[in-house]
Amino acid sequence: MSTAESTPRRIVPAAVVGGGVSGLIAARELAIAGFSVTLLEATDALGGCVAGHEVAGLVLDAGAESFATRSSAVADLLEDLGLGEDIVYPAGGGAWLYSAEAHGPARHGRDGGPGTQDGRAQPLPQTGILGIPGDPLADDVRALIGQTAALRAAADLAMPVAKSLTDGSMSLGALVRSRMGSAVLDALVTPVVSGVHSADPDTLDVDVVAPGLRAAVVEHGSLARAVGALRSAAPAGSAVAGLRGGDLRLTEALVADLEDRGVELRRGVRATALRRHADGYTVSLSSSAADGTVGAGNGGPDEALEVQRLVVATDGPSAVDLLGHLEPALEEHRPEAGAGVSLVTLVVDRPELDDAPRGTGVLVARDAADVAAKALTHATAKWEWLAQEAGPGTHVLRLSYGRLSEAKARIADADDATLYATALADAATLLGLELGEADVLGWDVVRYSGALPFATTGHRRRVEAVRGILEAFPQLDAVGAWLSGTGLAAVVADTRARTRISAS
Numbered sequence: 001m002s003t004a005e006s007t008p009r010r011i012v013p014a015a016v017v018g019g020g021v022s023g024l025i026a027a028r029e030l031a032i033a034g035f036s037v038t039l040l041e042a043t044d045a046l047g048g049c050v051a052g053h054e055v056a057g058l059v060l061d062a063g064a065e066s067f068a069t070r071s072s073a074v075a076d077l078l079e080d081l082g083l084g085e086d087i088v089y090p091a092g093g094g095a096w097l098y099s100a101e102a103h104g105p106a107r108h109g110r111d112g113g114p115g116t117q118d119g120r121a122q123p124l125p126q127t128g129i130l131g132i133p134g135d136p137l138a139d140d141v142r143a144l145i146g147q148t149a150a151l152r153a154a155a156d157l158a159m160p161v162a163k164s165l166t167d168g169s170m171s172l173g174a175l176v177r178s179r180m181g182s183a184v185l186d187a188l189v190t191p192v193v194s195g196v197h198s199a200d201p202d203t204l205d206v207d208v209v210a211p212g213l214r215a216a217v218v219e220h221g222s223l224a225r226a227v228g229a230l231r232s233a234a235p236a237g238s239a240v241a242g243l244r245g246g247d248l249r250l251t252e253a254l255v256a257d258l259e260d261r262g263v264e265l266r267r268g269v270r271a272t273a274l275r276r277h278a279d280g281y282t283v284s285l286s287s288s289a290a291d292g293t294v295g296a297g298n299g300g301p302d303e304a305l306e307v308q309r310l311v312v313a314t315d316g317p318s319a320v321d322l323l324g325h326l327e328p329a330l331e332e333h334r335p336e337a338g339a340g341v342s343l344v345t346l347v348v349d350r351p352e353l354d355d356a357p358r359g360t361g362v363l364v365a366r367d368a369a370d371v372a373a374k375a376l377t378h379a380t381a382k383w384e385w386l387a388q389e390a391g392p393g394t395h396v397l398r399l400s401y402g403r404l405s406e407a408k409a410r411i412a413d414a415d416d417a418t419l420y421a422t423a424l425a426d427a428a429t430l431l432g433l434e435l436g437e438a439d440v441l442g443w444d445v446v447r448y449s450g451a452l453p454f455a456t457t458g459h460r461r462r463v464e465a466v467r468g469i470l471e472a473f474p475q476l477d478a479v480g481a482w483l484s485g486t487g488l489a490a491v492v493a494d495t496r497a498r499t500r501i502s503a504s
């Protein structure tokens with residue numbers, strides 16, 4: 001039996017727990033500040049949600065595949081890593097929406113290509129943010145929600161805006177419903193938000209999922225004008241950008257940079273406990289399996305690190321498990337485990353898809369009962385570099401499954417074969433063409449459990465409370481999506497700011 005006394009100990013000046021993007025960035029900032037750094041990752045892979053996989057000979061993003069351009073945070077980091085020239089923007093086709101009912105005429109792809117016969121798939125308004133239209137009376141908005149609902153939405157342009165709109169916390173759903181009505185929320189915003197955040201807009205803190213939006217509504221006097229202003233402030237007018245070769249190159253570049261700086265990168269070790277002492281912290285470590293789990297073992301840690309400067313960069317529940325050893329009061333701020341997501345990637349040989357019949361992909365309305373997926377990304381239509389790599393006729397389709405309704409959440413947990421069969425059927429419905437196993441060149445299922453934390457209303461206050469508690473602990477920081485909000489733009493900006501300030 002291992003005891004605290006017999007556990008091997010090492011002294012390291014600085015350690016980062018968690019090797020997702022936030023942990024890799026924290027390790028880089030500490031190394032730049034002159035620390036000798038050890039990074040500890042529980043699984044056998046670095047990058048967390050920003051990872052790659054190979055399907056039918058193509059190297060593809062297995063997790064994040066883009067980043068928001070509302071700030072220059074990610075682009076600045078990519079510049080620093082020598083990847084600035086490889087920032088790319090999605091093709092202009094935009095995404096489509098698949099609804100429970102027909103809202104407009106049957107649509108066909110360009111040149112009369114494949115299309116649904118019942119008008120349930122329609123292009124999403126192009127000038128929106130999170131589905132909120134910049135022009136409520138535009139043809140593409142009226143086609144989706146109808147004339148009456150569009151007129152109600154346009155009332156936003158004339159309704160006064162109280163200066164107090166930015167007081168307190170507010171959900172995205174409450175803001176949209178009050179300014180533009182329920183139809184915009186249900187038909188346009190909910191499918192987009194479910195696709196991105198796996199959560200209901202009524203639970204999401206608007207300031208986290210759309211930073212600056214409330215202030216822009218006050219400044220511009222309407223939600224539609226605020227959306228237009230934020231959209232036009234983004235480079236190239238695109239709300240998102242990507243990297244030639246995929247977001248996975250961000251992880252590769254960060255890892256290479258850390259290796260160059262002499263950072264010790266340890267995979268397959270899970271931090272299991274923390275203790276404070278006069279000179280810093282003791283981090284207990286257990287070796288873990290490829291998926292990051294620790295077996296029963298001998299009941300004790302395999303090793304302990306004596307650390308002067310510590311950054312905890314894990315998911316929220318793991319962070320509270322660790323930091324709760326230092327301050328039990330953190331327990332009341334334990335975040336809900338994020339939604340589980342399963343992604344099915346299909347590489348298919350279907351030349352009809354060269355015409356991008358559904359633009360860059362399709363978001364699925366919650367009440368569309370004949371499709372289990374919450375979204376389909378037509379990756380070869382979205383990213384030109386990928387279309388060139390795949391070649392004409394070969395297409396990459398990525399379908400995501402997860403929380404949208406109870407029934408749809410269950411499908412995310414099905415076995416790989418069931419998910420594959422479901423994805424084939426869903427892709428056929430959403431793209432409006434017949435698709436069978438004979439068309440498939442390769443497929444893969446990737447699962448993320450608890451990887452998309454909710455930024456529920458009041459998120460900022462909770463984060464301030466957590467960080468207030470941690471201020472009592474010198475040389476200690478906590479970073480990651482559970483604090484910054486989901487998405488690379490939030491994670492990169494927050495991690496850099498916190499670890500840079502406190503490293504100096």
Ligand SMILES: Cc1cc2nc3c(=O)[nH]c(=O)nc-3n(C[C@H](O)[C@H](O)[C@H](O)COP(=O)(O)OP(=O)(O)OC[C@H]3O[C@@H](n4cnc5c(N)ncnc54)[C@H](O)[C@@H]3O)c2cc1C
Nearest residue numbers: 018020021022042048049064065066271318480481487488
């Ligand atoms: C399927 C999917 C698609 C996404 N798509 C996009 C997108 O297109 N654009 C975008 O901007 N964002 C996207 N996101 C969100 C974005 O990827 C994440 O917000 C971001 O990568 C989170 O980084 P992180 O470092 O905070 O957490 P994570 O990536 O979750 O990393 C945390 C790491 O800590 C490790 N860990 C946990 N506990 C311990 C422990 N006790 N000891 C050691 N290690 C531990 C974990 O194994 C993990 O590697 C997506 C997320 C998912 C899941």
